[in-house]
Amino acid sequence: MMVSWAMVSAAVAGCVLLLVHLVLMVACAPLARGLLAAGMARAGGAERVPVLGRWRLILSCARRHGVRAAGGAEIVPGAALAVALAACVLVPSFALGLPGGGLSDLLTVSGLLVLARLLPLLAALEPGGARAGLAAAGDVTALAAMQAVFPLAVAAAVMASGHGGIDALLVRLRDPDMGGGRVSAMLLALALLLAGPDVGPGDDVRAADMMVDLGGRGRAAMELARDLVLMGWITLAGDLAWPGGLAVPQADALLPPAISLPGAVAAWLARTGVICAGIVAARVVVMGSARGTRGRLVLALLFATLAVVVLFADQEVA
Template structure:
């Protein structure tokens, strides 16, 4: 009975987590865009459901436009969405104890998110159109510049903690005093993950992405937009788990009656953390990455965060 109750609890937590992430992904994308408009001197209400209404409106239009790579462009958004959903199920937001957390390997999760983003760019390459193809190739080259920083960001938690799963990493950070000085390096690794997820679309400037999607319409285009928003929120959540693991609840195996209250508080803390990181993303895009060399800046800053994390980690072990 204990195993059955734990399994039911894990299933419930996984369902709540997935629904929360899917509902909030377009909302967070809209908040980032609104923050960036405000920082740039614009105004207007937040309108958190504006992105959802846009996705619904695109979904209701006619289907995919004709293109030489129609088969690829029709399939790629849906495959990318499946990959993102698989990664999202392994990235804890407000609670541990979800189903499949034993498989939440950091390398696998970051690889799924990175591969899903690359697959979305394949839509532009397969369109057979020069303009879309050039834009997709430019975005893919920018992604390749991020690979060293991503590898270094994944390596930092591996060197700092005994486990390789995200759930084990959060548990270790929650239950261990910072005597070894690992909080600082892990926070820098979380910043590197957020920088990897910060792109023109995440920052509210999606003209490059829209050009790449010119050969899509209808449900395929809507799925592509939603998958991109979900990728952004997954990167932000992954980085937030390393920056502030204390906001994540570890459920009581005995099923305490106060569990529901704790979960509601954890969801509220996750919302505050996520909205704060959305503001950070908007600031990065407005003040730091406002030039045309966005990919190089992202790669350089992410790599710098990874290098500083490794330096601090080994310095703490040597002098701690």
């Protein structure tokens, strides 16, 4: 069976777009964390925090030669970064139909994002340091509680599209006759934002304590992986909340038209900024106390349950 030049050129162009997508995700991940830090400092009346501070920290760590971690913890930073990159590859940012879109399953992506956050806990527990171990134990408790929302999120996606594929779900949500599915997707986006990212009170302190025994490139890899996980959750929630901003292939085409891509990139950047502003507002209003983790869990479960209920009601009406 002969392969046409059109298919080969489309595959090459798709790989280029996928590379652009990954580069943008990596470049913007520390900026998103920097925006959150700057916004929270401003809202709390603290000293001004530079938006580029995260990138400066990562690059500064990468230039230094840190002490090699002991035992299995030596491979954890690289593994966490690889898992976070894999998750970000599967989360659509500005276009659908890119290579690997068929593997972009909500359960797979959520699992990779959770795994990328769990791996640093292993690095913190391995050396046996009290400070890192206590921080890891606290993060394990918070993370385990937050995972209760993900089965409901996957159930809502399956009900909306017939399976958990993210690309198929987003294409379905762009349908004008989707009805209650759009409301359900908005609720699902809110649930994921509350359950996934480590943006609650004390999360930054625990992350710093867990990495206290890391240095050099290992610390840089772990910091970047943490930012990529945050970017993955923000992008996934933004896709669900506003799928109309994504560029999609036209009929009988493998890739979106080139003319639609600049606008789609701008839409992705805009919704990322809006979500960061919303997280800052939620941090001040909902997560500003020591009970922030409990409040996040209750709200996340509430929104995820409502997403399923709305879909049930919509199907009953239909």
